[in-house]
Amino acid sequence: MDSPNRNPASVPVDFDAAFDRSFAMASFAMNRFIVDHMLRVGRHLTHDDYESMVIWGVLAHQNIAHLLPPGSVPSELLNDRGRLDGDKTLRPLRLRDVVQITRIPRETVRRKLEQLAQDGWVERQGDGWLICPNRAEPDLREFARESMRRFLAAADEAQRAIRGGAEALTGQRPKGQDTAGL
Numbered sequence: 243m244d245s246p247n248r249n250p251a252s253v254p255v256d257f258d259a260a261f262d263r264s265f266a267m268a269s270f271a272m273n274r275f276i277v278d279h280m281l282r283v284g285r286h287l288t289h290d291d292y293e294s295m296v297i298w299g300v301l302a303h304q305n306i307a308h309l310l311p312p313g314s315v316p317s318e319l320l321n322d323r324g325r326l327d328g329d330k331t332l333r334p335l336r337l338r339d340v341v342q343i344t345r346i347p348r349e350t351v352r353r354k355l356e357q358l359a360q361d362g363w364v365e366r367q368g369d370g371w372l373i374c375p376n377r378a379e380p381d382l383r384e385f386a387r388e389s390m391r392r393f394l395a396a397a398d399e400a401q402r403a404i405r406g407g408a409e410a411l412t413g414q415r416p417k418g419q420d421t422a423g424l
Contacts, residue, residue: 256408264407268400275396279389286385287363293346294354298363300343302373305332325375334370 261268280292288294309319309330319330326332337355341348355371358364364371378386 256411257404259411260404260408262407263410264403267403267406271396271399271403275393278392282385282389286382288358291354291357293344293350294358296344297340297346297351297354298358298373300340301335301364301371304335304339304343305372308333332372332375334367334372336370340371 280295283299284290284292284295287298306326309326316324319326337348337352340346340351340355344351346354355364355366359366359371362374362377365374366372
């Protein structure tokens with residue numbers, strides 16, 4: 243595992259200066275991905291209901307967060323289909339926790355969770371809520387695959403912009419780095 247203080251070859255030594263020099267381009271690449279992703283998720287998952295999208299996203303993350311500590315190794319957690327294996331179970335999230343995380347009013351969260359449950363995206367278990375893992379197959383998996391492709395392309399574009407900022411500062415290309423990608 244990489245040390246948090248390690249500087250990968252793709253990150254300029256003076257990242258802050260390189261970022262400041264390339265701010266507009268790097269930010270544009272990042273924001274274009276975020277907005278595009280939000281629009282795609284909204285259309286796919288919740289029919290442009292962005293509060294429901296945020297609530298579902300919080301559940302999707304919080305239901306499995308206890309299983310994915312920093313440095314987790316996928317082969318120890320997932321089966322050959324990329325799903326949680328064996329005794330690894332989702333942890334329900336209480337309504338009050340969803341409210342606290344999202345800062346969406348309690349009654350709105352309750353109503354949105356009920357609608358998501360009616361649509362088959364979430365289910366109530368005890369005093370908490372879970373995403374419905376079976377709903378992820380197959381179209382949500384394909385959606386995530388395409389999202390990852392777009393994310394990696396945006397990351398590459400942002401890194402090229404920042405490397406360009408570093409080159410502008412020093413007047414030369416940093417050693418060991420090309421401009422074609424990671």
